[in-house]
Amino acid sequence: LFSIKYSNMQILLTTNLTPDSRIMINRNIQERVNKVAPFLGYDKDPYIVISKEGKLFWMQDAYTISSNYPYSTPVKGGYFNYIRNSVKVVIDAYNGTMDFYIIDQKDPVVNVYQNIFPQLFKNFDQMPDDLKEHIRYPKDLFQIQAELYSTYHMMDPDVFYNKEDYWNTPNEIYAENEIRMEPYYIVTRLPGHEREEFILMTPFTPSTKNNMIAWLAAKNDQPDYGNLIVYKFPKEKLIFGPMQIEARIDQDSEISQQLTLWGQKGSTVIRGNLLVIPVEKSIIYVEPLYLRAETGEIPELKRVIVSNGSDVVIGNNLEDALEKLFMRTFKEREIVITGEEKTLKDLIKEAAEYYESAQEFAREGNWSKYGEE
Numbered sequence: 001l002f003s004i005k006y007s008n009m010q011i012l013l014t015t016n017l018t019p020d021s022r023i024m025i026n027r028n029i030q031e032r033v034n035k036v037a038p039f040l041g042y043d044k045d046p047y048i049v050i051s052k053e054g055k056l057f058w059m060q061d062a063y064t065i066s067s068n069y070p071y072s073t074p075v076k077g078g079y080f081n082y083i084r085n086s087v088k089v090v091i092d093a094y095n096g097t098m099d100f101y102i103i104d105q106k107d108p109v110v111n112v113y114q115n116i117f118p119q120l121f122k123n124f125d126q127m128p129d130d131l132k133e134h135i136r137y138p139k140d141l142f143q144i145q146a147e148l149y150s151t152y153h154m155m156d157p158d159v160f161y162n163k164e165d166y167w168n169t170p171n172e173i174y175a176e177n178e179i180r181m182e183p184y185y186i187v188t189r190l191p192g193h194e195r196e197e198f199i200l201m202t203p204f205t206p207s208t209k210n211n212m213i214a215w216l217a218a219k220n221d222q223p224d225y226g227n228l229i230v231y232k233f234p235k236e237k238l239i240f241g242p243m244q245i246e247a248r249i250d251q252d253s254e255i256s257q258q259l260t261l262w263g264q265k266g267s268t269v270i271r272g273n274l275l276v277i278p279v280e281k282s283i284i285y286v287e288p289l290y291l292r293a294e295t296g297e298i299p300e301l302k303r304v305i306v307s308n309g310s311d312v313v314i315g316n317n318l319e320d321a322l323e324k325l326f327m328r329t330f331k332e333r334e335i336v337i338t339g340e341e342k343t344l345k346d347l348i349k350e351a352a353e354y355y356e357s358a359q360e361f362a363r364e365g366n367w368s369k370y371g372e373e
Helices: 009-013 029-036 108-116 139-152 157-162 242-251 253-264 318-329 344-364 367-372
Strands: 047-050 056-066 082-092 098-102 121-123 171-174 177-180 184-188 197-206 214-219 228-232 268-271 275-279 282-292 300-307 312-315 334-337 340-343
Touching: 029 056, 029 082, 029 098, 056 108, 056 139, 082 108, 082 139, 108 121, 139 197, 139 214, 171 242, 184 275, 197 242, 197 275, 242 253, 242 282, 242 300, 242 312, 253 268, 253 300, 253 312, 300 318, 312 318, 318 344
Parallel strands: 098 121
Antiparallel strands: 047 056, 056 082, 082 098, 171 177, 184 197, 197 214, 214 228, 268 282, 275 282, 282 300, 300 312, 334 340
């Protein structure tokens, strides 16, 4: 029967099957969890992690949803007006075993589900510690909260009624198209904090302008997981927004010449996602450039564009771009640090080495070392 179902004669003819052999029918992660708990909503972006034992697990965010919560604004076309990320689902990538962990014990809806299905749900403290280090704030929920906060941040009734201070999620240029900017994950040290943190963030612009007015961040590290924090820029100070930086990139003669040259050779130039990265009391903008050959499917990173708002530079990699940016901003000079004399070029190279080391830790899934680096 399975041979007919999957149109595969190997299942019928193989001699490797034993009484202990099992076939995984629902291999798709989201289809699999939805079969078990169809009463939950699921995030569209599951992600894979590695445990300390080297095993692979999928992490799937699940939501409790309702459209009947009183005095609440409906979203997604009125589909719901109540949503909480109360459950984290962990799926073993090898055998498909699923564990539903309740991360929000204060959610009355998930408590009802737990009473109905006591064998399905587990408490969050039962999740292995090495997997707890990999949980992250879900993008879908964050986008909904950011969309609502763009209106409900106004506290004055008159301003709220007239929507005088309404915010927008800005657009960006991806490939050759203008699209809405999506939230993104970065590791950075928030202003006023002592250490680096893994955060999810998105910038805001005024409704009728392109300059950046604020940015919202969600913390991912324990014990502050789920805390939201917003940073507002002074209205009298001009902070460039994503589309303004995209325009400055288009106006740069060196970058325009390079893009035109690549286009004439028949290759496809792909402008990657623009990252707005807060660094202390300043903002750094980073945009990768990819090149895809006519006969190839996998784009190759060719250049990195970096800007501090006033200057825009392009480099072969992040280190090269940062060096050009700071060399243009400051004259090369010697700085005494811990008794050693180092030029600005040396400092940039050292910073790039830290960055590459941090990326290596990120690829290994070692986020604590990533933050320390």
